[in-house]
Amino acid sequence: MDISVLSGSALFRGFDETEVNTLLGSLNAREKRFRKGAMIFHSGDVISTLCFVITGSVTIESNDMWGNHTILNLVSKGQFFAESYALLPNEPMLVDVCANEDCTIVYLDMKSVGRLDESMRVKLLANLLTITTRKNLHLSSRSFHTAPRQVRGRIMAYLNTVSVQKNSREFDIPFDRQQLADYLNVERSVLSNELSKMQRDGLIRCRKNHFEIV
Amino acid sequence: MDISVLSGSALFRGFDETEVNTLLGSLNAREKRFRKGAMIFHSGDVISTLCFVITGSVTIESNDMWGNHTILNLVSKGQFFAESYALLPNEPMLVDVCANEDCTIVYLDMKSVGRLDESMRVKLLANLLTITTRKNLHLSSRSFHTAPRQVRGRIMAYLNTVSVQKNSREFDIPFDRQQLADYLNVERSVLSNELSKMQRDGLIRCRKNHFEIV
DNA sequence: TCCGAAATGTTGTAATTACAACATACTTTC
DNA sequence: GAAAGTATGTTGTAATTACAACATTTCGGA
Secondary structure (H helix, E strand, C coil), X not given: CCHHHHHCCHHHCCCCHHHHHHHHHHCCCEEXXXXXXXXXXXXXXXXXXXXXXEECEEEXXXXXXXXXXXXXXXXXXXXXXXXXXXXXXXXXXXXXXXXCCCEEEEEEEHHHHHHCCHHHHHHHHHHHHHHHHHHXXXXXXXXXXXXXXXXXXXXXXXXXXHHHHHCCCEEECCCCHHHHHHXXXXXXXXXXXXXXXXXXXXXEEEECCEEEEC | CCHHHHHCCHHHXXXXXXXXXXXXXXXXXXXXXXXXXXXXXXXXXXXXXXXEEEECEEEEXXXXXXXXXXXXXXXXXXXXXXXXXXXXXXXXXXXXXXXXCCEEEEEEEHHXXXXXXXXHHHHHHHHHHHHHHHHHHHHHHHHHHHCCCCHHHHHHHHHHHHHHHHCCCEEECCCCHHHHHHHHCXXXXXXXXXXXXXXXXXXXXXXXXXXXXX
16 A cells, blocks of 8 residues: 555644554555546445545535536545545435546545544544545535636636636646536536637636636 | 533533533633624634634625625534634635624634643544534535525425424524525525415425425 | 547527516514 | 515516537547
Protein backbone atom coordinates (compact mmCIF):
# COMPACT_ATOMS: atom_id res chain seq x y z
CA MET A 1 0.00 0.00 0.00
CA ASP A 2 1.28 3.45 -0.91
CA ILE A 3 1.18 5.24 2.41
CA SER A 4 2.90 8.43 1.21
CA VAL A 5 -0.33 10.04 0.03
CA LEU A 6 -2.15 8.85 3.14
CA SER A 7 0.50 10.04 5.61
CA GLY A 8 0.40 13.47 4.01
CA SER A 9 -3.38 13.63 4.35
CA ALA A 10 -5.37 15.77 6.74
CA LEU A 11 -6.25 12.71 8.80
CA PHE A 12 -2.66 11.95 9.78
CA ARG A 13 -1.42 15.48 10.30
CA GLY A 14 0.85 15.51 13.34
CA PHE A 15 1.60 11.78 13.23
CA ASP A 16 5.03 10.48 12.28
CA GLU A 17 5.58 7.62 9.83
CA THR A 18 5.67 4.96 12.55
CA GLU A 19 2.47 6.17 14.14
CA VAL A 20 0.76 6.27 10.76
CA ASN A 21 1.68 2.63 10.21
CA THR A 22 0.36 1.71 13.64
CA LEU A 23 -2.86 3.57 12.96
CA LEU A 24 -3.33 1.96 9.56
CA GLY A 25 -3.10 -1.38 11.32
CA SER A 26 -5.49 -0.41 14.11
CA LEU A 27 -7.99 0.97 11.62
CA ASN A 28 -7.72 -2.18 9.54
CA ALA A 29 -6.76 -0.24 6.40
CA ARG A 30 -7.76 -2.00 3.17
CA GLU A 31 -7.10 -0.92 -0.38
CA LYS A 32 -9.40 -1.52 -3.34
CA ARG A 33 -9.35 -0.53 -7.00
CA PHE A 34 -12.30 0.45 -9.13
CA ARG A 35 -12.76 0.90 -12.86
CA LYS A 36 -14.22 4.12 -14.21
CA GLY A 37 -17.99 4.05 -13.86
CA ALA A 38 -18.03 1.37 -11.13
CA MET A 39 -20.35 1.85 -8.16
CA ILE A 40 -18.39 2.10 -4.92
CA PHE A 41 -21.42 2.50 -2.67
CA HIS A 42 -25.14 2.38 -3.28
CA SER A 43 -27.85 4.42 -1.67
CA GLY A 44 -29.07 2.44 1.33
CA ASP A 45 -25.70 0.87 2.15
CA VAL A 46 -24.68 0.93 5.80
CA ILE A 47 -20.95 1.40 6.30
CA SER A 48 -18.49 2.15 9.06
CA THR A 49 -15.41 2.90 6.98
CA LEU A 50 -13.95 6.26 6.23
CA CYS A 51 -12.76 6.28 2.61
CA PHE A 52 -9.69 7.91 1.14
CA VAL A 53 -8.99 8.49 -2.53
CA ILE A 54 -5.41 7.43 -3.30
CA THR A 55 -5.64 7.78 -7.07
CA GLY A 56 -8.37 8.96 -9.43
CA SER A 57 -11.60 10.56 -8.27
CA VAL A 58 -15.16 9.68 -7.32
CA THR A 59 -18.51 11.43 -7.59
CA ILE A 60 -21.16 11.63 -4.88
CA GLU A 61 -24.52 11.37 -6.61
CA SER A 62 -28.21 11.35 -5.91
CA ASN A 63 -30.32 9.30 -8.30
CA ASP A 64 -34.01 9.34 -7.57
CA MET A 65 -36.80 7.15 -8.85
CA TRP A 66 -37.92 9.71 -11.43
CA GLY A 67 -34.59 9.61 -13.22
CA ASN A 68 -33.21 12.81 -11.74
CA HIS A 69 -29.46 12.46 -11.69
CA THR A 70 -27.63 14.95 -9.53
CA ILE A 71 -23.93 15.21 -8.76
CA LEU A 72 -23.50 16.58 -5.26
CA ASN A 73 -19.74 16.55 -5.07
CA LEU A 74 -16.57 15.35 -6.69
CA VAL A 75 -13.89 13.90 -4.43
CA SER A 76 -10.41 13.78 -5.88
CA LYS A 77 -7.03 12.31 -5.01
CA GLY A 78 -5.98 13.04 -1.46
CA GLN A 79 -9.48 13.68 -0.16
CA PHE A 80 -11.86 11.69 2.02
CA PHE A 81 -15.48 10.70 1.54
CA ALA A 82 -18.22 8.87 3.44
CA GLU A 83 -17.11 10.44 6.74
CA SER A 84 -20.68 11.13 7.77
CA TYR A 85 -21.77 7.56 7.33
CA ALA A 86 -18.58 6.17 8.83
CA LEU A 87 -18.96 8.25 11.97
CA LEU A 88 -22.71 7.84 12.45
CA PRO A 89 -23.18 4.09 12.74
CA ASN A 90 -26.33 2.66 11.17
CA GLU A 91 -27.14 5.74 9.11
CA PRO A 92 -27.98 4.33 5.69
CA MET A 93 -26.38 6.22 2.82
CA LEU A 94 -28.65 8.57 0.93
CA VAL A 95 -26.30 8.84 -2.02
CA ASP A 96 -24.46 6.72 -4.56
CA VAL A 97 -20.69 6.90 -4.90
CA CYS A 98 -19.23 6.23 -8.37
CA ALA A 99 -15.72 5.97 -9.75
CA ASN A 100 -15.33 9.07 -11.92
CA GLU A 101 -12.20 7.48 -13.41
CA ASP A 102 -10.11 4.44 -12.57
CA CYS A 103 -9.31 4.86 -8.91
CA THR A 104 -7.84 3.40 -5.75
CA ILE A 105 -9.64 3.71 -2.44
CA VAL A 106 -8.41 3.00 1.07
CA TYR A 107 -11.01 2.00 3.67
CA LEU A 108 -10.39 2.88 7.32
CA ASP A 109 -12.61 1.28 9.92
CA MET A 110 -13.91 3.94 12.30
CA LYS A 111 -15.38 1.45 14.75
CA SER A 112 -11.82 0.92 15.97
CA VAL A 113 -11.15 4.52 16.98
CA GLY A 114 -12.42 3.89 20.49
CA ARG A 115 -9.65 1.34 21.08
CA LEU A 116 -6.81 3.77 20.40
CA ASP A 117 -4.88 5.19 23.34
CA GLU A 118 -6.03 8.60 24.44
CA SER A 119 -3.25 10.80 23.07
CA MET A 120 -3.55 9.28 19.62
CA ARG A 121 -7.32 9.48 19.81
CA VAL A 122 -7.30 13.19 20.62
CA LYS A 123 -5.12 13.97 17.64
CA LEU A 124 -7.14 11.74 15.34
CA LEU A 125 -10.44 13.23 16.51
CA ALA A 126 -9.12 16.74 16.02
CA ASN A 127 -8.07 15.83 12.48
CA LEU A 128 -11.40 14.18 11.75
CA LEU A 129 -13.12 17.30 13.01
CA THR A 130 -11.14 19.44 10.58
CA ILE A 131 -12.01 17.09 7.72
CA THR A 132 -15.76 17.05 8.40
CA THR A 133 -15.78 20.80 8.98
CA ARG A 134 -14.02 21.51 5.70
CA LYS A 135 -16.37 19.11 3.99
CA ASN A 136 -19.21 21.15 5.39
CA LEU A 137 -17.97 24.30 3.69
CA HIS A 138 -17.38 22.34 0.52
CA LEU A 139 -20.89 20.94 0.52
CA SER A 140 -22.43 24.34 0.92
CA SER A 141 -20.44 25.67 -2.00
CA ARG A 142 -22.66 23.64 -4.32
CA SER A 143 -25.62 25.50 -2.89
CA PHE A 144 -24.04 28.74 -4.02
CA HIS A 145 -23.46 27.35 -7.49
CA THR A 146 -27.08 26.31 -7.89
CA ALA A 147 -28.55 29.35 -6.16
CA PRO A 148 -28.81 31.57 -9.29
CA ARG A 149 -32.08 30.91 -11.07
CA GLN A 150 -30.63 31.04 -14.54
CA VAL A 151 -28.14 28.81 -16.25
CA ARG A 152 -25.66 31.57 -17.01
CA GLY A 153 -25.58 32.64 -13.38
CA ARG A 154 -24.93 29.10 -12.22
CA ILE A 155 -22.12 28.63 -14.70
CA MET A 156 -20.50 31.88 -13.64
CA ALA A 157 -20.88 31.08 -9.93
CA TYR A 158 -19.18 27.74 -10.46
CA LEU A 159 -16.40 29.00 -12.71
CA ASN A 160 -15.65 31.82 -10.32
CA THR A 161 -15.20 29.40 -7.45
CA VAL A 162 -12.85 27.22 -9.46
CA SER A 163 -10.94 30.26 -10.67
CA VAL A 164 -10.44 31.45 -7.10
CA GLN A 165 -9.38 27.97 -5.93
CA LYS A 166 -6.85 27.59 -8.73
CA ASN A 167 -5.85 31.22 -8.41
CA SER A 168 -5.96 31.73 -12.17
CA ARG A 169 -8.35 32.88 -14.87
CA GLU A 170 -7.48 29.80 -16.87
CA PHE A 171 -8.06 26.30 -15.53
CA ASP A 172 -9.41 22.80 -16.11
CA ILE A 173 -12.59 21.62 -14.48
CA PRO A 174 -13.04 18.00 -13.37
CA PHE A 175 -16.42 17.56 -15.07
CA ASP A 176 -17.45 16.75 -18.60
CA ARG A 177 -20.52 18.52 -19.99
CA GLN A 178 -23.04 15.98 -18.74
CA GLN A 179 -21.50 15.98 -15.27
CA LEU A 180 -21.35 19.76 -15.09
CA ALA A 181 -25.01 19.83 -16.08
CA ASP A 182 -25.82 17.30 -13.36
CA TYR A 183 -23.84 19.31 -10.84
CA LEU A 184 -25.50 22.61 -11.73
CA ASN A 185 -28.90 20.95 -11.99
CA VAL A 186 -29.61 21.95 -15.60
CA GLU A 187 -30.09 20.19 -18.93
CA ARG A 188 -26.92 19.21 -20.77
CA SER A 189 -28.07 20.72 -24.05
CA VAL A 190 -29.08 23.96 -22.36
CA LEU A 191 -25.67 24.08 -20.71
CA SER A 192 -23.86 23.55 -24.02
CA ASN A 193 -26.00 26.18 -25.63
CA GLU A 194 -25.39 28.71 -22.87
CA LEU A 195 -21.63 28.09 -22.95
CA SER A 196 -21.67 28.87 -26.67
CA LYS A 197 -23.58 32.09 -26.08
CA MET A 198 -21.19 33.10 -23.31
CA GLN A 199 -18.28 32.62 -25.68
CA ARG A 200 -20.00 34.70 -28.35
CA ASP A 201 -20.65 37.36 -25.71
CA GLY A 202 -16.94 37.32 -24.90
CA LEU A 203 -17.41 36.29 -21.28
CA ILE A 204 -15.40 33.09 -21.39
CA ARG A 205 -13.43 30.86 -23.66
CA CYS A 206 -13.57 27.13 -23.37
CA ARG A 207 -12.60 23.99 -25.13
CA LYS A 208 -13.66 20.67 -23.62
CA ASN A 209 -12.99 21.00 -19.90
CA HIS A 210 -10.47 23.82 -20.19
CA PHE A 211 -11.92 27.23 -19.34
CA GLU A 212 -10.75 30.81 -19.41
CA ILE A 213 -12.62 33.71 -17.86
CA VAL A 214 -12.12 36.81 -20.01
CA MET B 1 -28.22 31.72 31.87
CA ASP B 2 -30.55 28.78 31.37
CA ILE B 3 -28.15 25.88 31.20
CA SER B 4 -30.79 23.15 31.14
CA VAL B 5 -31.22 23.28 27.35
CA LEU B 6 -27.47 23.52 26.88
CA SER B 7 -26.59 20.66 29.20
CA GLY B 8 -29.03 18.44 27.35
CA SER B 9 -27.43 19.32 24.01
CA ALA B 10 -25.29 17.11 21.82
CA LEU B 11 -22.20 19.12 22.78
CA PHE B 12 -22.38 18.23 26.46
CA ARG B 13 -23.46 14.63 26.18
CA GLY B 14 -21.56 12.62 28.77
CA PHE B 15 -20.78 15.60 30.99
CA ASP B 16 -22.42 16.04 34.39
CA GLU B 17 -23.89 19.35 35.58
CA THR B 18 -20.68 20.42 37.34
CA GLU B 19 -18.54 19.70 34.31
CA VAL B 20 -20.95 21.59 32.08
CA ASN B 21 -20.62 24.62 34.33
CA THR B 22 -16.84 24.37 34.25
CA LEU B 23 -16.90 24.09 30.49
CA LEU B 24 -19.23 27.03 30.06
CA GLY B 25 -16.72 29.07 32.01
CA SER B 26 -13.71 27.79 30.07
CA LEU B 27 -15.47 28.44 26.78
CA ASN B 28 -16.42 31.92 27.91
CA ALA B 29 -20.13 31.32 27.30
CA ARG B 30 -22.08 34.49 26.50
CA GLU B 31 -25.79 34.88 25.90
CA LYS B 32 -27.38 37.35 23.53
CA ARG B 33 -30.94 38.04 22.40
CA PHE B 34 -32.10 39.02 18.93
CA ARG B 35 -35.36 40.36 17.56
CA LYS B 36 -37.05 38.65 14.66
CA GLY B 37 -35.37 39.71 11.44
CA ALA B 38 -32.14 40.86 13.07
CA MET B 39 -28.84 39.91 11.44
CA ILE B 40 -26.76 37.71 13.74
CA PHE B 41 -23.82 37.36 11.34
CA HIS B 42 -23.04 38.88 7.99
CA SER B 43 -21.28 37.30 5.05
CA GLY B 44 -17.59 38.10 5.42
CA ASP B 45 -17.56 38.04 9.24
CA VAL B 46 -14.72 36.14 10.85
CA ILE B 47 -15.73 34.36 14.05
CA SER B 48 -14.39 31.79 16.47
CA THR B 49 -17.54 31.09 18.47
CA LEU B 50 -19.76 28.08 18.16
CA CYS B 51 -23.38 29.22 18.47
CA PHE B 52 -26.26 27.51 20.19
CA VAL B 53 -29.94 28.35 19.83
CA ILE B 54 -31.55 28.47 23.29
CA THR B 55 -34.92 29.83 22.15
CA GLY B 56 -36.38 30.68 18.77
CA SER B 57 -34.73 29.83 15.46
CA VAL B 58 -32.36 31.29 12.89
CA THR B 59 -31.96 30.94 9.13
CA ILE B 60 -28.71 30.46 7.26
CA GLU B 61 -28.98 32.45 4.05
CA SER B 62 -27.06 33.32 0.95
CA ASN B 63 -27.79 36.73 -0.54
CA ASP B 64 -25.87 37.51 -3.69
CA MET B 65 -25.37 40.81 -5.47
CA TRP B 66 -28.03 40.04 -8.06
CA GLY B 67 -30.75 39.85 -5.44
CA ASN B 68 -30.92 36.07 -5.27
CA HIS B 69 -32.07 35.19 -1.81
CA THR B 70 -31.58 31.59 -0.80
CA ILE B 71 -32.29 29.88 2.52
CA LEU B 72 -29.77 27.12 3.04
CA ASN B 73 -30.89 25.90 6.41
CA LEU B 74 -33.08 26.62 9.39
CA VAL B 75 -31.58 26.07 12.82
CA SER B 76 -34.03 25.73 15.66
CA LYS B 77 -34.00 25.55 19.44
CA GLY B 78 -31.47 23.10 20.79
CA GLN B 79 -29.28 23.10 17.68
CA PHE B 80 -25.90 24.59 16.85
CA PHE B 81 -24.73 26.76 14.00
CA ALA B 82 -21.53 28.35 12.73
CA GLU B 83 -19.50 25.27 13.73
CA SER B 84 -17.54 25.37 10.48
CA TYR B 85 -16.45 28.93 10.94
CA ALA B 86 -15.81 28.49 14.66
CA LEU B 87 -13.56 25.51 14.07
CA LEU B 88 -11.69 26.81 11.04
CA PRO B 89 -10.11 30.04 12.27
CA ASN B 90 -9.93 32.90 9.77
CA GLU B 91 -12.42 31.40 7.32
CA PRO B 92 -14.70 34.30 6.49
CA MET B 93 -18.38 33.42 6.51
CA LEU B 94 -19.99 32.92 3.13
CA VAL B 95 -23.51 33.20 4.49
CA ASP B 96 -25.73 35.49 6.48
CA VAL B 97 -27.42 34.35 9.68
CA CYS B 98 -30.80 35.92 10.55
CA ALA B 99 -33.17 35.65 13.47
CA ASN B 100 -36.17 33.81 12.07
CA GLU B 101 -38.10 34.81 15.20
CA ASP B 102 -37.15 36.41 18.50
CA CYS B 103 -34.33 34.25 19.77
CA THR B 104 -31.61 33.71 22.34
CA ILE B 105 -28.15 32.59 21.29
CA VAL B 106 -25.25 31.33 23.39
CA TYR B 107 -21.73 31.87 22.06
CA LEU B 108 -19.00 29.40 22.98
CA ASP B 109 -15.43 30.33 22.21
CA MET B 110 -13.70 27.47 20.44
CA LYS B 111 -10.24 29.01 20.69
CA SER B 112 -10.26 27.84 24.30
CA VAL B 113 -10.72 24.14 23.59
CA GLY B 114 -6.96 23.59 23.44
CA ARG B 115 -6.63 24.64 27.08
CA LEU B 116 -8.98 21.97 28.43
CA ASP B 117 -7.51 18.93 30.12
CA GLU B 118 -7.20 15.93 27.90
CA SER B 119 -10.06 13.76 29.13
CA MET B 120 -12.54 16.61 28.80
CA ARG B 121 -11.10 17.54 25.43
CA VAL B 122 -11.55 14.03 24.04
CA LYS B 123 -15.19 13.96 25.03
CA LEU B 124 -15.81 17.45 23.72
CA LEU B 125 -14.08 16.71 20.42
CA ALA B 126 -16.08 13.51 19.99
CA ASN B 127 -19.29 15.46 20.59
CA LEU B 128 -18.25 18.21 18.19
CA LEU B 129 -17.51 15.55 15.62
CA THR B 130 -21.01 14.16 15.96
CA ILE B 131 -22.49 17.62 15.60
CA THR B 132 -20.57 18.52 12.46
CA THR B 133 -21.22 15.10 10.97
CA ARG B 134 -24.95 15.35 11.56
CA LYS B 135 -24.89 18.86 10.16
CA ASN B 136 -23.28 17.40 7.05
CA LEU B 137 -26.19 15.06 6.49
CA HIS B 138 -28.59 17.88 7.19
CA LEU B 139 -26.91 20.16 4.67
CA SER B 140 -27.08 17.57 1.96
CA SER B 141 -30.77 17.04 2.57
CA ARG B 142 -31.42 20.44 0.98
CA SER B 143 -29.69 19.18 -2.12
CA PHE B 144 -32.25 16.38 -2.31
CA HIS B 145 -35.07 18.87 -1.92
CA THR B 146 -33.84 21.05 -4.76
CA ALA B 147 -32.76 18.17 -7.00
CA PRO B 148 -36.12 17.70 -8.78
CA ARG B 149 -36.33 20.01 -11.77
CA GLN B 150 -39.95 20.91 -11.25
CA VAL B 151 -41.64 22.76 -8.45
CA ARG B 152 -44.04 19.96 -7.56
CA GLY B 153 -41.17 17.50 -7.22
CA ARG B 154 -39.30 19.83 -4.91
CA ILE B 155 -42.33 20.40 -2.74
CA MET B 156 -42.97 16.69 -2.45
CA ALA B 157 -39.31 15.92 -1.71
CA TYR B 158 -39.35 18.47 1.09
CA LEU B 159 -42.70 17.51 2.57
CA ASN B 160 -41.73 13.83 2.54
CA THR B 161 -38.60 14.56 4.54
CA VAL B 162 -40.52 16.55 7.12
CA SER B 163 -43.20 13.88 7.28
CA VAL B 164 -40.58 11.19 7.95
CA GLN B 165 -38.85 13.34 10.57
CA LYS B 166 -42.08 14.08 12.42
CA ASN B 167 -43.30 10.55 11.85
CA SER B 168 -46.73 11.73 10.75
CA ARG B 169 -48.62 12.62 7.61
CA GLU B 170 -49.75 15.82 9.27
CA PHE B 171 -47.28 18.41 10.50
CA ASP B 172 -46.24 22.05 10.66
CA ILE B 173 -43.31 23.36 8.67
CA PRO B 174 -41.06 26.10 10.02
CA PHE B 175 -41.23 28.24 6.87
CA ASP B 176 -43.76 30.72 5.59
CA ARG B 177 -44.43 30.76 1.83
CA GLN B 178 -41.66 33.17 0.94
CA GLN B 179 -39.15 31.23 3.01
CA LEU B 180 -40.21 27.90 1.59
CA ALA B 181 -39.81 29.38 -1.88
CA ASP B 182 -36.34 30.64 -0.99
CA TYR B 183 -35.43 27.26 0.44
CA LEU B 184 -36.67 25.32 -2.60
CA ASN B 185 -35.19 27.90 -4.95
CA VAL B 186 -38.43 28.78 -6.73
CA GLU B 187 -40.65 31.84 -7.09
CA ARG B 188 -43.10 32.47 -4.28
CA SER B 189 -46.06 32.92 -6.60
CA VAL B 190 -45.22 29.77 -8.50
CA LEU B 191 -45.00 27.92 -5.19
CA SER B 192 -48.39 29.20 -4.04
CA ASN B 193 -49.88 28.29 -7.38
CA GLU B 194 -48.44 24.79 -7.33
CA LEU B 195 -49.64 24.20 -3.77
CA SER B 196 -53.14 25.12 -4.89
CA LYS B 197 -52.94 22.71 -7.81
CA MET B 198 -51.65 19.95 -5.56
CA GLN B 199 -54.62 20.48 -3.27
CA ARG B 200 -57.02 20.35 -6.22
CA ASP B 201 -55.28 17.16 -7.35
CA GLY B 202 -55.86 15.71 -3.88
CA LEU B 203 -52.18 15.20 -3.12
CA ILE B 204 -51.98 17.36 -0.05
CA ARG B 205 -53.99 19.62 2.19
CA CYS B 206 -52.53 22.73 3.69
CA ARG B 207 -53.45 25.85 5.52
CA LYS B 208 -50.72 28.35 6.29
CA ASN B 209 -47.78 26.30 7.48
CA HIS B 210 -49.79 23.25 8.48
CA PHE B 211 -49.59 20.43 5.93
CA GLU B 212 -51.16 17.04 5.43
CA ILE B 213 -50.03 14.50 2.87
CA VAL B 214 -53.07 12.59 1.59
C1' DT C 1 -6.05 5.67 -41.33
C1' DC C 2 -10.58 4.37 -40.89
C1' DC C 3 -14.50 3.12 -38.27
C1' DG C 4 -17.61 3.25 -34.52
C1' DA C 5 -18.73 4.98 -30.16
C1' DA C 6 -19.07 8.60 -27.21
C1' DA C 7 -19.16 13.42 -26.27
C1' DT C 8 -20.50 17.89 -27.51
C1' DG C 9 -23.00 21.36 -30.13
C1' DT C 10 -27.31 23.11 -32.47
C1' DT C 11 -32.03 23.80 -33.30
C1' DG C 12 -37.08 23.95 -32.75
C1' DT C 13 -41.13 23.17 -30.02
C1' DA C 14 -43.64 22.27 -25.88
C1' DA C 15 -43.71 22.91 -21.16
C1' DT C 16 -42.43 25.38 -17.19
C1' DT C 17 -40.98 29.25 -14.63
C1' DA C 18 -40.14 34.26 -13.70
C1' DC C 19 -42.11 38.41 -13.03
C1' DA C 20 -45.42 41.86 -12.40
C1' DA C 21 -49.75 43.23 -11.11
C1' DC C 22 -53.51 42.67 -8.53
C1' DA C 23 -57.12 40.27 -5.34
C1' DT C 24 -57.95 38.25 -1.09
C1' DA C 25 -57.05 36.83 3.58
C1' DC C 26 -54.99 37.25 7.75
C1' DT C 27 -52.54 40.15 11.75
C1' DT C 28 -51.36 43.79 14.35
C1' DT C 29 -52.04 48.04 16.35
C1' DC C 30 -54.44 51.71 17.93
C1' DG D 1 -63.51 46.94 15.56
C1' DA D 2 -61.43 49.69 11.82
C1' DA D 3 -57.31 50.67 9.38
C1' DA D 4 -52.91 49.58 7.90
C1' DG D 5 -49.67 46.41 6.95
C1' DT D 6 -48.24 41.85 5.82
C1' DA D 7 -48.83 37.34 3.87
C1' DT D 8 -50.89 34.49 0.54
C1' DG D 9 -53.40 33.34 -3.70
C1' DT D 10 -54.45 34.19 -8.68
C1' DT D 11 -53.74 35.43 -13.30
C1' DG D 12 -51.52 36.64 -17.75
C1' DT D 13 -47.43 37.40 -20.42
C1' DA D 14 -42.62 37.21 -21.38
C1' DA D 15 -38.64 34.68 -20.75
C1' DT D 16 -36.36 30.51 -19.83
C1' DT D 17 -35.81 25.68 -19.67
C1' DA D 18 -36.85 20.76 -20.86
C1' DC D 19 -36.80 17.54 -24.21
C1' DA D 20 -36.15 15.37 -28.46
C1' DA D 21 -33.93 15.00 -32.63
C1' DC D 22 -30.14 15.53 -35.19
C1' DA D 23 -25.33 17.48 -36.67
C1' DT D 24 -20.66 17.69 -35.63
C1' DT D 25 -16.50 16.73 -33.22
C1' DT D 26 -13.43 13.92 -30.59
C1' DC D 27 -11.25 9.79 -29.21
C1' DG D 28 -9.88 4.88 -29.14
C1' DG D 29 -9.29 1.00 -30.91
C1' DA D 30 -9.13 -2.14 -35.23
